[in-house]
Amino acid sequence: MKKEEIKKIIIIVIAVIILVSIILLVKGCDSTKSDLKKKGYSKDEINTIVEKLSESDINKILNMDYNKNLVSIINEQYYIPDNLERYLTYSNKNENIKDVISIVNVGADSDWYTNTKEANVDEGIKMLVNKFHYLKDDYLPDDIVPISNWYAYDGHSIKKEVYDKYVSMWKAANEQGLRLLVNSSYRTFEDQQKEYDMSNDDYASRPGFSEHQTGLALDIVTDDIIGNEFENTDEFKWLQENAHLYGFILRYPKGKEHITGYNYESWHYRYVGKELATKVKESGLTYDEYYAYYCEYKKAC
Numbered sequence: 278m279k280k281e282e283i284k285k286i287i288i289i290v291i292a293v294i295i296l297v298s299i300i301l302l303v304k305g306c307d308s309t310k311s312d313l314k315k316k317g318y319s320k321d322e323i324n325t326i327v328e329k330l331s332e333s334d335i336n337k338i339l340n341m342d343y344n345k346n347l348v349s350i351i352n353e354q355y356y357i358p359d360n361l362e363r364y365l366t367y368s369n370k371n372e373n374i375k376d377v378i379s380i381v382n383v384g385a386d387s388d389w390y391t392n393t394k395e396a397n398v399d400e401g402i403k404m405l406v407n408k409f410h411y412l413k414d415d416y417l418p419d420d421i422v423p424i425s426n427w428y429a430y431d432g433h434s435i436k437k438e439v440y441d442k443y444v445s446m447w448k449a450a451n452e453q454g455l456r457l458l459v460n461s462s463y464r465t466f467e468d469q470q471k472e473y474d475m476s477n478d479d480y481a482s483r484p485g486f487s488e489h490q491t492g493l494a495l496d497i498v499t500d501d502i503i504g505n506e507f508e509n510t511d512e513f514k515w516l517q518e519n520a521h522l523y524g525f526i527l528r529y530p531k532g533k534e535h536i537t538g539y540n541y542e543s544w545h546y547r548y549v550g551k552e553l554a555t556k557v558k559e560s561g562l563t564y565d566e567y568y569a570y571y572c573e574y575k576k577a578c
């Protein structure tokens with residue numbers, strides 16, 4: 278055979294292989310679509326499913342009953358592919374799909390304090406400590422410094438970086454005629470143990486699960502006004518507008534109890550640094566949700 282002929286044959290063989298592959302691919306896709314149709318999904322639903330889900334996720338769907346919430350779930354802004362089966366399961370209990378996404382992302386489709394894992398302390402000011410992420414009993418933050426009585430009730434301490442930013446914030450608020458006061462700050466595991474022993478799950482975190490052990494959380498109030506009343510003060514209003522500029526976020530907002538696991542606390546602020554605090558505030562998410570989506574899933578926080 279001439280060289281030219283061999284070349285021709287090779288080209289024809291390659292062309293046939295490509296053609297067959299394309300046919301098989303299209304056929305495969307068609308059979309997926311018809312399988313989804315058999316499950317009860319509409320044409321529009323099928324198009325979204327095929328466009329957005331991986332082959333393995335589609336196979337999972339095909340092993341489950343038709344779910345009317347599937348397309349709403351995968352179209353949600355904070356959808357995380359790994360959570361698909363949990364969203365579907367939880368959507369049988371909760372009709373609000375946005376809530377389903379938030380609750381599953383933060384792990385609150387399990388009971389509080391179950392499926393817990395150790396907080397990633399290497400993340401420093403970004404670390405997440407909540408009812409699913411704990412600090413070990415021997416975790417001691419470095420750089421803990423006392424807080425002057427000028428800015429706090431007696432006997433408080435906090436991480437140096439947080440203290441510096443708190444003092445800047447205190448001064449800015451003070452220029453507006455406002456007076457902030459710290460009434461809770463860094464707590465050791467043992468401090469939290471004592472607090473928990475005197476209380477219960479409704480009012481205190483279990484030891485290891487309190488943000489106060491990070492040295493990054495402050496309870497901020499004003500003269501004579503503590504607890505729920507703090508919400509009605511000018512100091513609170515000022516913090517709402519300005520705390521992020523100093524790196525602080527309101528950690529347990531109103532209406533998010535089912536996501537944070539905490540009652541609304543107008544006084545509890547967490548330091549995460551100005552850049553992240555600003556992003557969290559702008560997102561309108563709790564830190565638990567923000568962390569799950571941006572820090573853990575997107576690796577971008």
Ligand SMILES: [Zn+2]
Pocket residue numbers: 461489494495496544545546
């Ligand atoms: Zn607190």
